[in-house]
Structures are given as C-alpha cells and as structure tokens.
Amino acid sequence: MTSRRITSGAQNAAFGISGALIWLVSWQWFTTAGPFAGIVGFPTMTGSVAQTLGLIWESSFWAAVGETLKMAFAGLGIAVVIGMGIGLLTGLSRRSHEALDPTIQFLRPLPPVVILPLVLLVLGPTTELGVFLAAFGAVWPILVQVQAGVRDVDPIALDTAQSMSLSWFKTQTAVVIPSAIPFIITGVKIAVSAALLLAIAAGLLAGAPGLGKLILIAQEANQSDLAFGLILWSGVLGASLALILAWAERTLVRGRRALEEYL
C-alpha cells in the first residue's frame, strides 16, 4: 500500500518534470529557431533561467522578497483580526447580520486594486500602502469563512455550554471559536494569495517597496529576461505559501477529526 503510493508519487513527479522539460525546450526553440526568434521582449529560455538562478545571489532580491512578505503578512494579520471580529458578530447575531450583510455583499466583489489610487494619494508609495491594500483584499474571504464557521457550530455543544451555565464570553472562546477554526484556516488559505497579489500590486502600480517594484524597474530597463526570472520566483513564493497552508489545514483538520472520533 505505502510502497505503491510512493511509486505512484515518483511516477507523478517524473511526469511533471518531463512536462516542465518539454515546456522549457519548446520555449528555447520558439525563441531561437522558431517563429519568435529575435523578437525584442521575448527572452530566450536560457537567458531567463540564468536570470532566475542569478537572483539567488542578489541580496537586494531577497530584501525585496522580505518586504513583500512583510506587507502581505502584516495585512493578513490585520485582516484576520477585523475579519474574525465582524464574522463573529454577523455569525452570532441575526440582527447585526441583517444590518451589515448588504454592505458586505456590495464591497466584497470589488477588486481592491480599484481603491489603489486613493490609498496612494493619502499614504504615498510606502510600506503602509501595501499593508493597507493587502488587508483590504484579505479581509473578505476570512470574514465569510468565519461567519460560516460560527453558524456551523454543533447545536448540542452550545446546549451543553448553556447547561453548564458558561458565560457568553467563555462560550465563545471555548466552544464557538475552536469549532470555527477549520473554516478560519480555509479563509486564510484563500486570503494569503490575495494578500500576496496586492502586496505586489502596491509595488508594481504604486512604487511601494518589494517584488512589485523590482519587476517595475525591470520593465522600465527593458530587461524582459529579468522580468521572467522575477515571475518564476513569485510563482515559487505563491506555491510554497499554498503548500504550507495546505499542510496546516490538513494537520488541524486531522487533529479535529481524531478528537471527534475519540469523543
């Protein structure tokens, strides 16, 4: 069983790597011998890969990655606090749901990029700009998931809490919030990619520090191979964050399931 799983995993990896190789080789062919040869702005594969690997030794690149992650995670932190606050409120009280839901439904589909010019006007091209945009984009998925998670609380657990005459506050912290945790993790998982996108947008469109600014500089200097290198790294960044959160989700959900089975 396990050994079969390992072989099929190795097989999948082999297929994935061959797919990537096919892509790389055809990219090189297209840009050196094929129809895109010699077109300005279409870098060759070898040039882009060289830039991608060269960035590993650039301390300014890692500083930019740090800046971007800092903005994304600061925004995410703010979004978790606000999203949980409002989500708990609208999830727990029918009346506040009626009062807030129409506003939330109107604001939620708005892409945060839309408010960028205003935020730039007020805050300037700063780290704060990136944090604000990331928070604004990350708050909605968290809010929606927390609200759903609170509604999903087992009514028997609530009855038990009541029969034990737990205070309101104690009921929230001991029963409602723990049972909403898997939903919150799902919300954070969705929110992370939004926060990362907006932290980069803050740099690219508004000149805030970080990866976005680096790619803006690459564009202005006409260095399309460097731009491709940065794109590949941003994909690595996004994919590793997604992997880490998927792992966290699995661990937490598994822990909960084990607990439920034990009970």
Added chain:
Amino acid sequence: MNALRKVAVGGFIPVLVIAGYWVWATMSRNPYFPNPMRIMERFQKLWLFAKLPTDVVPSLTNFALGYVIAVFSGVIAGVVLGRIKLLRQLFAPLLDFARSIPAIMLIPPFVLLLGIGDQSKVAIIALGAFFPVVLATMDGLRRTDPALIDVTRSMQLSRWQELLVAWVPSAGPQIAGGMQTGLQFAFILMVASEMLAATHGLGYLTMQAQFTFDSASVWAGILMLAILGFGLNTLFVLARNRVLRWHIQSRATARAR
C-alpha cells in the same frame, strides 16, 4: 412590508457612513477627502457621458475580447487535459505552478513584448483569466458521475456526442465557478494594466488624477470602477443562474427530498 424592513435595516449603515463622511469632510476640509457633492459633480462631468466613449468603451471592449478568448481556450484546454491522461500528467503540475503566480506579475513582460496598446491589454486579460477556467474545467470533468457516462455508452453515442451531452454539461457548475474567478481576474488586470501603462482608459485616468492630486477625480474614478465591477459581477451571476437552471433546480429538488 418585510422587504421594506430589510432595505431599511440593510441601508442603515451605508447611509450612516455616507452622512458621517459628509459631515466630517465638510468640516475637516482635508484636500484628499472632498465632500460627496463635489465627487458627484465630478462624476457627472467625467462619466456622464464625456469620457465614456473614449475611456470606458475601449477598456470594456478589451475586457470582453480577452475574457471571451480566455473562456473558449480555457474550456477547450481543460477538456483536452481532463480527457487525455498523459497530457494531464505532463502538464497539470505546470498549470498548478502557473496559477500560483500573482496575475499582476504578468503585466510587465506583455508591456515589453506588445507595447502599451490594446493588443497587450487583451493578451494580459486573456492569459490571466485562462488559468482559473482551465483548472476548473479539469476539476469538473474529474467529478463527472461515472453512471452518467455508462448511460451515454449504452445509448451508443459517438465520443463527440458523449463529450458534448455528458462530460461538458455535468462539469458546468465547476466551469461557471472558474469563469467567475476568471471574470474577477480579468477585471483586475484590465484596471491594473491601465494604471501601469496606457494612454487612455478608466484606470489610466484615475491614476493620472492621483499624480496631479486631483482628489475629486480620483474618487469619481473609483466610484465608476466600483459600479462597473459590481455590474459585471451581477450580470455574470444572472447569466449563470439562467444557464445552470437545470443544476440549481435539481439541487433544490434533491434538498427537498
């Protein structure tokens, strides 16, 4: 009566926020936060309808063109990858990786390759909206009920008919989900690419207003973008509910049972 109460309760907070902002903006005279009257005046001057044909219609044309290209090529690629195992094994990991790239990063290389005109805008929008559609289509095909396929086999449909009457419709709800994400990506990329490099368009004008500290125009531009974003999303939901009526109804009956 009930609906009236709902509107009153739901409208309370927005009205309160706008009224509070109005009072505050009038009193503080902060240049970045003009009072709503000035924003509405500017909105009317810019968007009703002076700049509409020059800066909204071309943007929306690029948007529509890019989005339609993304949906068609995304569904076709998704069906090919979903039905042909070898291709899926080879390229699904690559697609997964491509999806992790923040879509905004794709703008600079297109600007370098195709310039700042409509061509590069359409290409950026199409590529950004393509990924969610492909992945959702593959996912939808994977979840197709095998019993349904057995039925089509027993009816001796050709492979093409099987694809068109069974596989693709049953993946419809997932495809619609991917199309909705794609719509949001397309809108973000339309606005962002105009903010970064363009000569006209809503995003461009709003960003230019920001550079000249013309805050009333910034607010008016944001209002217009918000209305467009909200309108496009609403249109999409209405169209989806119509096309997927069979699915929504069958789910409702399943729930009633």
